[in-house]
Amino acid sequence: MTDQNANQDNTHDLYAVRLQKLENLCKEGRNPFQANCAQTHTSAEAVKLYKEDVADEEQPRVAVAGRIVTFRVMGKASFIKLQDRNGQIQCYVTRDELPEGEYNTYFKKLDLGDIIGVEGRLFKTKTGEITVRAESYTLVTKSLRPLPEKWAGLTDDDKIYRQRYLDLIVNKESNKRFKQRADIIKEMRKYLWERDFQEVETPVLQGVAGGAAARPFVTHFNALDCTFYMRIALELYLKRMLVGGEDRVFEIGRVFRNEGLSRRHNPEFTMLELYQAYSDFRGMMELTQGLIQHVAEKVIGSLEIQRPDGQVINLGGEWREAKYKDLIIEATGDPEWFSYDRETKLEKARDLNIEVDGELEDYEITNNVFEKIIEPTLIQPTFVTHIPKELCPLAKITKDDETTIDVFELCINGQEIAPAYSEQNDPIIQRKMFEEQVGEEQQDMDTDFLTALEHGMPPAGGMGLGIDRLVILLTGAESIRDTILFPSLKPIID
Structure with a gap:
């Protein structure tokens, strides 16, 4: 036996x-x-x-x-x-x-x-x-x-995730982490409330899966006899609030993406998204840094986080800012990278030992370089700015470089924590950018959102922050599953 x-x-x-x-x-x-x-x-x-x-x-x-x-x-x-x-x-x-x-x-x-x-x-x-x-x-x-036996605790990963109630009873670290998660969300709200942001709720079931490039979960709305989607982002309805005259809005809510499971990805996860009229992506830099520093000080009592390998992440002081293109050139050692055609970039990426799908578009090959050899090295807080315009159709194009947009991606501990934009509020350009999207990054066009823009949306900065990833950072969790009470698992059929 x-x-x-x-x-x-x-x-x-x-x-x-x-x-x-x-x-x-x-x-x-x-x-x-x-x-x-x-x-x-x-x-x-x-x-x-x-x-x-x-x-x-x-x-x-x-x-x-x-x-x-x-x-x-x-x-x-x-x-x-x-x-x-x-x-x-x-x-x-x-x-x-x-x-x-x-x-x-x-x-x-x-x-x-x-x-x-x-x-x-x-x-x-x-x-x-x-x-x-x-x-x-x-x-x-x-x-x-x-x-579970007192001294051994609950150590089987499958049981920990399926029977989280037992994990919370016998594993003090898990219990502490989820209390910290609740405190992190509480302190986020306090920080934003103190800055006159209004918390709102937007639909989870949406007629158009917009606001991000991701595969949605699809359902059928019986009463209306039509297809609906679980939301993949909070963005487009929050921007409608800006059109409606609310200058500062935020929402903390679940979003759903019918994609892979990994140490950093769960199909159901929690996002904070906020929008501030009469601001831009640089205003979002200040807000994002202040928010994360506030939460760290209030919840863990320090701006220094020690990784398992002993390296210390310092959330204090001025955070680094680096342009996407500069990081690519530095990583590849090739100042001419952005002048090459798709086939040459594909060949050079493979020379860097990066597995790249031969069907990817030009900008997707470059982004593979960023995600696989640059992002994992960004341990200290880094605002990566001015990313290629193809990666997001919802941001303002950079004035002095029409190939990029006024965006930053905040990377800490080797992963993206929060992207932010100078939001596109020109309905003509916005429609054109939706139409020009290609490849896997294409997202459905929300014509009602475009109609809202045509009524006039003030200039604004917007930011999205992955709460599960922030919890990983602040608590030292090994996986996103350790930050979600009941992560997505394949059901056991008796």
Whole structure:
């Protein structure tokens, strides 16, 4: 029998034992699934109440509740630890404090994973741990399945992602990371609210998959009998808000792209997009840098992030700015790169050991060079500016170089974190740029958006920030799956 099968059999046996305990409790008139439970304080709040200069009998009384994660029985007394949203607190339960027969007949038969409430006074043990001396307890939820083994934790990646609830119970790092993720989003909102940005909500189901070049998820709207798409970007509806007179808007929301899974990509992910009238891509530089620095200081308490390899990413000071073309010339060592035809670029890219699809367009070959040999080296914050106009039809063309657009892509830790534009507000040029898109980068033309532009959109800067990637950066997560509570997985069919 393999270790895995033995573990499954053991789990099955434990499940049967717990089912029997449940049946016994019910037969004895006890409710193992209560509707509610008194909880006056969380674990952290209760610990803060303890008074060093006060006798035990005068310490505060508290009612705490949580999942049993440690259970040490010592004859007539037991120490347990309850885990709640703030952490853990120890409780001391004795036979003499509980009603006659309760301790041996019921309390000692509780299991790890059971959820209980405990009431009593605080005291400090000889080892210095603040503890609740239980005067009463209530079983509020019987756990029928055992938790992962205490010391090994939950280490199987598939189980971590499929059974995230177990991961959150037993893996402190995961629990901390998702609390930090929530704090990151909270601090983003605070930063933008303080700058008079209005938060809005735009449609998730859209008639045109616009705002980015990506393959959408397709669905059918029965009531209207037509095809709809899960949004691939937030952009075009937010720009409609600018037309409508809202000068500063943002949205934090899910977007969906029916593409590959990787360490940095999940088909469903979270974006912040914001637009500010009477600004441009340089205004977005200042805003983006300030936003990320604010979030880092508030959530992780530092502008320095240490990578697993020991290298330190410094988010402070002035961030580097480099033109896309200059980086390409530097990486290829060829000042003439942008004068070559498609076939020559294809050959030279392969000479650089870059696997390039022979069907790619000229600008796509160049972008392969950027993505594969330049972007991974951009560890310190770098604004890569003036990218080829073919890569995005929604930005202003650079005045002194008609082959590029007023755009930056912020790269940190070897990946793009946030692109930003000087937004195209000329409806004639915007229509032409949509029409001139070629290859895989082509996106559907949203004619209603063009109509909105024809009513007049003020000059504006816009920025999109991948929240999952920012969480990777700030928390040191290894994969985007470690930043998403329930990442996309192939369903298991029983």
